[in-house]
Every structure is written in structure tokens, then in C-alpha cells.
Amino acid sequence: MPISRRNLLGKLMAGAATGAAMQTFRDFSFAQTPSVPRIHSFAQLILLSHNENPYGPSEKVLAVMREALSGSNRYPRTEYDSLVNKIAVFHRVRPEQIVLGCGSSEILRLAAAAFLGPGKKFIQASPTFPLPGEFAQNAGAEVISVPLNRTYEHDLEAMLARSDGSAGLVYLCNPNNPTGTLTRRKTIEAFLRKLPATTAVLIDEAYHHFVSENSDYASFVDRPFDDGRVMVARTFSKIYGLAGMRVGYVVAPPEIARRLSKSRLELGVSVVSAKAAAAALDDSDYVLAAAKRNADDRQEFMNQVNARMLRALDSHANFVMVNPLRPVAEVLEHLKKNNITVAPRVPAMDKYICVSLGTRAEMQEFWRVWDLMPPQKMMM
Ligand SMILES: Cc1ncc(COP(=O)(O)O)c(C=O)c1O
Known part of the structure; x- marks a missing residue:
């Protein structure tokens, strides 16, 4: 109103x-x-x-969280795998393609650890969500920031021009934080086709659910692109209302998921958080x-x-x-x-x-x- x-x-x-x-x-x-x-x-x-x-969060999720609190004296045992399986079914992928994190922030950190280091380049837009750039810098990579174009889309031509053989990771935030703007699906696909085969791509879809029907946009989880280098980060912190519970995940080809998992914090997702996230997925x-x-x-x-x-x-x-x-x-x-x-x-x-x-x-x-x-x- x-x-x-x-x-x-x-x-x-x-x-x-x-x-x-x-x-x-x-x-x-x-x-x-x-x-x-x-x-x-x-x-x-x-x-x-x-x-x-x-x-x-929804009332249903709150009820699950209240009940889960009584199990707080135990370390997580089955909750991680249950949530992984649930997300895999939800997105129609294999469980080996999912890695959970303490928020999608952890996923961004895992990506930097897996694909960057001294001598590697990290390519991002400017402005964009700053955390991945900070992780890249901490990993010793060179951070290349490419201004958004005049319509506030990622300037993928310019990003491509900066992506040589030493580009370890490209970060695409879609919709982009802080501008809220979209980068068109077909432009991203064209970019992926030309990118060096050794460069991994992290598409951050933290704000995916807020995009209204739009023919220029399609999630890379919902409509996968056949490319072994693309991983997609999602979070329970935004539309699901669970920012304080700290759960995020990545959907990636199994080989990439394995690489990401190497630096994952064991037991990094709490019992209550995992159950909350599972209930949130159910409450469509x-x-x-x-x-x-x-x-x-x-x-x-x-x-x-x-x-x-x-x-x-x-x-x-x-x-x-x-x-x-x-x-x-x-x-x-x-x-x-x-x-x-x-x-x-x-x-x-x-x-x-x-x-x-x-x-x-x-x-x-x-x-x-x-x-x-x-x-x-x-x-x-
Ligand atoms: C684009 C984007 N990605 C990732 C995150 C990290 O969120 P979280 O760690 O809560 O999943 C945020 C937080 O605001 C964000 O804006």
C-alpha cells in the first residue's frame, strides 16, 4: 500500500x-x-x-529451531549430511556437488583458498561485495577490479580482457551488491565461452530470490551451464531470514566441490542452523x-x-x-x-x-x- x-x-x-x-x-x-x-x-x-x-524467519522455521535447541549439548553428527542431501534434492544435483559453509562468506573464503595464491589474479567488478576481494588479497593474489558498465552490469568484455592464464578466479555477483543490478544471462554465457580454461568462476546468487520475473536473468543453479569451472554460492541469510544462523552453500561440479571442501571448517554448521536451513527450504x-x-x-x-x-x-x-x-x-x-x-x-x-x-x-x-x-x- x-x-x-x-x-x-x-x-x-x-x-x-x-x-x-x-x-x-x-x-x-x-x-x-x-x-x-x-x-x-x-x-x-x-x-x-x-x-x-x-x-x-518463518514461523515453521522458528518452531523447528526451538525444538532443535534441546540438542545443543551434542556436536553435529547427521545434520550436515542431511542438509546437503536436502539441498541436492532441491536443486536436482548430486550431494557431491554441495558444500555447506558458515554463511556463504565461508564459501567465498574457500574459493579464494582453492583457486588463488601468489602469482594468481582475482577478477571482480567495482563496486561489488567486498569480502571476496579481501579473501583474495589475504591469499596473496592480485586483485583486479573492473568498473561496472554504464548500465551497472558487469563489464564482461573488460573483465575478459584482464583474464589471462594467471587469472585463478572470477567473481560475478548477480544481482550485484551494492548496486542491485543484473548482468544478463546471455552476456555471462558468452563470457564463459571465451574465458581461459584454467580460470574458475564463482557466481554469487545471494540475492537470487528477489529478482522478479525477468527474461534477462536465469540462475546458474536453476538453469545450469555445462561448464566444469562454474560454482554458484547461495545463502540462507537473505530471503530465508536466517542471517544470524550463518548457513550458506555452493553448488559446483564434484571436482570443484572436493577442492573447496579441503579448507572447510569441520563441524562449522551448528545443529540448530542446519535444522533451521532444512526447514526453511521446505517452506516455499x-x-x-x-x-x-x-x-x-x-x-x-x-x-x-x-x-x-x-x-x-x-x-x-x-x-x-x-x-x-x-x-x-x-x-x-x-x-x-x-x-x-x-x-x-x-x-x-x-x-x-x-x-x-x-x-x-x-x-x-x-x-x-x-x-x-x-x-x-x-x-x-
Ligand atoms: C553478495 C553477497 N554474498 C555473500 C554475502 C555473505 O552472506 P552470508 O555469509 O551471510 O551468507 C553477502 C552478505 O551481505 C552478500 O551481500
Whole structure:
């Protein structure tokens, strides 16, 4: 339901105290912000920074998690394999093609460990999700960042030009974080056909479920491409609402899955997390409803952007990049003062802010706070 201009003003209480902005994915910890009282600040903050599902997991999943808690005194035994088998059936692949991780973050780390090292190149877009680049750097690889093209797709021609025999791994995030934009399936296929045979490709589909029907997009899990070098990362942190449970996985050819598994943390997925993820896979109604709600909320966000004559990228995810047409530092400071945390500034797109879609009440508060900013001359 659209939010009227009138409703925008005067809804919900205004946050008074200054909240702590979480600066990076890894800084997402109160242990590192000791000046912030733990519980109270968290409750007051509106977290629009990490592209989570603000509504949480489904009731069915919560029930399974409550029951699983009583088994917490035991190490995981059968849970890892049960979840692997379930995911394999779900995607119609063999269990040897699935590796689980502590979030898909672990999968990204495994890929860097398996395919990179000194003398190897890691090819990524700019901007994109920064974690794989950090893992690549830690592995001693040279990180090559190729700017997105004018339509904010991966510039695959340019990425190809940088991919010589020493390119160990190419990272494609689709939809891309932080832009929310898509790279067309047929362009990716053409790229794969030309890529050196020795270069592995990691396609990160963390935001796959948020893509509405689109003829330019097809998941590489749902519609596999016959190529022994392609692995696809998925996560339970986004649409399933389980970011805190830390479960992700990769679907890969068996040989690649074996290589990835070598550095996997044994028992890295907890009993409760594995059972939660399995239950989440079963609850397809919840996923459909969450995708529909996100599409509506995204449209409403764009309506609010347009009402204020701002600019935003066409997002296919659960976050939107907005050009506030005023200094970004000022906007971030204003939001922070009002207890709203959005993603940290993205150096490669420093005129934009990236906002995760929160609940409807949270987004009303976001726009109410936005409108408290003094009018200002437009800047591009
Ligand atoms: C594109 C992308 N991939 C992977 C991740 C890692 O998520 P997780 O480790 O929770 O699965 C994120 C987190 O925001 C992300 O945006």
C-alpha cells in the first residue's frame, strides 16, 4: 500500500540518541563499539545496512529451531549430511556437488583458498561485495577490479580482457551488491565461452530470490551451464531470514566441490542452523510471500524516491542505491544521528547511499527522518 506524503510526517517516534553505525560487514559486532550499551541501542536502531530480511524467519522455521535447541549439548553428527542431501534434492544435483559453509562468506573464503595464491589474479567488478576481494588479497593474489558498465552490469568484455592464464578466479555477483543490478544471462554465457580454461568462476546468487520475473536473468543453479569451472554460492541469510544462523552453500561440479571442501571448517554448521536451513527450504510458501512483499516494498521505495525527485538505480534485490543529490557524508551523519544505519559509503560510487529495505514501519521512519533534512540546492 503506498504511503501518502501526509503519513510520512509524524509517524512513529523519533530516535533521540546517537546510534552506532556498523561500518563494515565484519564490524557488525557490539564488541567493537564499547561506548554503545548493548541491548538498548540495538533495539532502537533501525538497521538498513546489511540486506537482511527484517521480518525474520518463518514461523515453521522458528518452531523447528526451538525444538532443535534441546540438542545443543551434542556436536553435529547427521545434520550436515542431511542438509546437503536436502539441498541436492532441491536443486536436482548430486550431494557431491554441495558444500555447506558458515554463511556463504565461508564459501567465498574457500574459493579464494582453492583457486588463488601468489602469482594468481582475482577478477571482480567495482563496486561489488567486498569480502571476496579481501579473501583474495589475504591469499596473496592480485586483485583486479573492473568498473561496472554504464548500465551497472558487469563489464564482461573488460573483465575478459584482464583474464589471462594467471587469472585463478572470477567473481560475478548477480544481482550485484551494492548496486542491485543484473548482468544478463546471455552476456555471462558468452563470457564463459571465451574465458581461459584454467580460470574458475564463482557466481554469487545471494540475492537470487528477489529478482522478479525477468527474461534477462536465469540462475546458474536453476538453469545450469555445462561448464566444469562454474560454482554458484547461495545463502540462507537473505530471503530465508536466517542471517544470524550463518548457513550458506555452493553448488559446483564434484571436482570443484572436493577442492573447496579441503579448507572447510569441520563441524562449522551448528545443529540448530542446519535444522533451521532444512526447514526453511521446505517452506516455499514463505519464500514466495517474502519475494512478493519485497517487490512491493521496493516499488514503494521507488515511489518515495520519485516523490522527492531523487535518483536511484533499478534494483533487483532487497536494497536500493540512491543518489541523494546532496553530500553523502551529510546524509549518513543525519541518518546516524536519528538511529538509522545504512550501508557504509562505497568508494567507487561515492555520490550514492545504499539502503536495505526494512519493515514498512521502519521505511516510514526512514522517510520521515529523511524529510527532516534542510532543503538544499540540487547537486548531481
Ligand atoms: C553478495 C553477497 N554474498 C555473500 C554475502 C555473505 O552472506 P552470508 O555469509 O551471510 O551468507 C553477502 C552478505 O551481505 C552478500 O551481500
